[in-house]
Structures are given as C-alpha cells and as structure tokens.
Amino acid sequence: MGVEQTGKSITLKHVSGASAEIYLYGATVTSWKVNGREHMFLSKKAVLDGSAAIRGGVPVVFPIFGPPPSSPPEYAALTNHGFARNQTWKLDQILLDRDEGVSVRLAAPPPPESFPYHYDLTYVVTLAAHQLSCDIHVVNRDSEAFRFQALLHNYLAVPDVSQISISGINAGVNYKDKVLGGSEEETDGSAITITGEVDRVYAKVPGQEVCVNDGQGGGYKVRFRGFEDCVIWNPAAETGSKIADMEDGGWNRYVCVEPGFVSQFKSLEPGQKFLGQETITLVESPRL
Numbered sequence: 001m002g003v004e005q006t007g008k009s010i011t012l013k014h015v016s017g018a019s020a021e022i023y024l025y026g027a028t029v030t031s032w033k034v035n036g037r038e039h040m041f042l043s044k045k046a047v048l049d050g051s052a053a054i055r056g057g058v059p060v061v062f063p064i065f066g067p068p069p070s071s072p073p074e075y076a077a078l079t080n081h082g083f084a085r086n087q088t089w090k091l092d093q094i095l096l097d098r099d100e101g102v103s104v105r106l107a108a109p110p111p112p113e114s115f116p117y118h119y120d121l122t123y124v125v126t127l128a129a130h131q132l133s134c135d136i137h138v139v140n141r142d143s144e145a146f147r148f149q150a151l152l153h154n155y156l157a158v159p160d161v162s163q164i165s166i167s168g169i170n171a172g173v174n175y176k177d178k179v180l181g182g183s184e185e186e187t188d189g190s191a192i193t194i195t196g197e198v199d200r201v202y203a204k205v206p207g208q209e210v211c212v213n214d215g216q217g218g219g220y221k222v223r224f225r226g227f228e229d230c231v232i233w234n235p236a237a238e239t240g241s242k243i244a245d246m247e248d249g250g251w252n253r254y255v256c257v258e259p260g261f262v263s264q265f266k267s268l269e270p271g272q273k274f275l276g277q278e279t280i281t282l283v284e285s286p287r288l
C-alpha cells in the first residue's frame with residue numbers, strides 16, 4: 001500500500017495488489033494493473049522524456065479538445081487537445097492511503113503566457129481494488145468568464161479490438177462522425193463494434209455510463225459525471241500506422257473511451273468550479 005514518487009512519476013499501490021502509475025508530465029496515468037495484468041495501453045513508442053504528449057494511458061485534454069477554434073486568437077494559437085498534456089504537474093497532496101483506496105491530487109502549473117486566463121486546474125486519481133477514478137477540478141480565478149473544454153483520453157487495453165462491443169449509448173444520441181468529415185449523425189442504439197477507423201464525438205450521453213465488452217467475458221464499465229459527452233476512437237491500421245509514436249499493430253490492442261465536456265465549451269463565471277469525474281471499473285474475464 002502507499003504512494004511512491006520518483007522525479008518523473010507517482011505510483012499508487014493498493015492493498016489488493018492493484019497499482020497505478022502517473023507521470024507528472026501531463027498528469028498522464030500510464031499504467032493500471034490489477035492482479036498483475038496491465039489495463040492501460042501504452043505505446044512501446046510513446047515518448048516519456050517530456051518532449052511530447054504521451055501516447056497511451058490517460059492523457060488529460062484541456063483547455064480545448066481537438067484542433068483549435070478559429071477565434072479568439074489565444075484559443076486559435078493552441079495545439080491539438082490543448083497544453084495540459086504537455087505541462088509538468090506536481091504532486092499536491094496525498095488524500096487517502098487506506099484499504100478503501102489510495103488517492104492523490106496533482107496540480108497543473110499556470111498556463112503558457114500566451115493564454116491569459118487565471119484558473120486552478122487540479123486532478124485527483126484514486127485507485128481501489130478494481131477501480132480507477134480520475135477527477136478534473138477547474139476553478140475560475142479571473143474577474144471574467146473562462147471558457148474551456150476538458151476530456152480524459154483513456155486508452156483502454158483490450159486483447160483484440162475486432163472482438164469488442166461497446167454499449168450504453170442509447171438510440172437517439174447525436175454524434176459527430178470525424179471519419180465522415182464531421183457529419184452529424186444519430187445513434188440507432190445498437191452496440192458499437194470496431195471494424196475500421198472510428199472517431200466519434202457522442203454528445204450528452206444519457207446515463208453517463210459506457211461499457212466495453214472485450215469479447216472474452218471481461219471488459220470495462222466507464223461511468224462519468226460532470227462530463228456529458230463521450231468520444232470513441234480507434235484509428236485502425238491505415239490511420240494508426242501513420243501515427244509516429246504508435247507501436248506497430250498497437251491499434252488492435254486498445255479502444256479509447258473518452259468522457260469529456262467537448263461538444264460545446266464550458267463557461268465558468270468568476271469563482272465558479274467545474275468537476276468532471278470518471279470511474280473505470282474492471283470486469284475481469286472468467287477465462288483468465
């Protein structure tokens with residue numbers, strides 16, 4: 001049990017034997033192990049020296065999701081998915097170190113000078129026997145409204161992505177299909193399978209719970225609060241092989257299920273707080 005810190009990362013160890021590793025760079029959870037098995041996909045080509053966002057685990061997307069909007073200029077100058085995943089965070093406090101869970105809070109540094117807003121951005125990661133919870137807290141410290149998007153870009157490890165099915169997004173949910181050039185679509189309620197590239201932004205998902213069945217009797221339940229939307233992404237071979245830091249065939253070994261506030265911008269009034277939470281529960285395969 002406990003919390004261990006090196007110069008680069010924090011490791012949470014739970015009494016059950018479960019563990020999680022968080023890189024200070026991007027506050028990226030890079031590993032989540034239960035019974036010795038890894039449940040976060042981390043590309044073997046991921047850059048871990050702080051010179052690029054980490055390819056895998058749980059990158060924190062903030063203050064924009066995807067490419068920047070065309071205005072205002074301070075947002076238009078941002079890079080894909082914003083800067084939080086490229087900042088070096090610090091361990092702020094150990095919140096819990098007990099049988100119920102091990103929990104730490106990380107704090108982000110101030111934004112780059114070109115982004116003239118004042119806010120507090122903190123991130124709480126909690127590990128229990130079969131659960132990993134990640135909570136983003138944003139407080140507006142300015143005298144005017146602050147607009148942002150936020151998302152947890154979970155790369156969930158699966159044995160074979162072609163065997164999985166994703167449920168929980170019911171009929172009638174609107175989504176933007178980025179593979180179809182951003183066309184607006186509506187779900188018919190059937191389970192999502194990955195038979196090619198999938199890149200969809202599901203808006204305002206009722207129930208806020210998405211389940212991944214790994215096709216072998218195991219998988220994940222991803223519950224979220226505060227976050228309203230959920231992105232499902234897998235690049236498949238053609239797009240995946242063009243991603244420089246993606247290991248060969250890596251796209252077969254994960255699916256991204258990403259709760260976020262991304263179909264619109266969240267606006268916080270001065271002093272107002274936002275809390276976006278997710279809990280990933282592991283469903284262990286009986287075949288193991």
Ligand code: TA6
Pocket residue numbers: 053066080081153178199231233256258
């Ligand atoms: O969340 C899905 C997505 O926005 C995809 O469009 C894809 O580009 C992916 O994120 C990875 O983005 P990255 O900037 O990490 O290469």
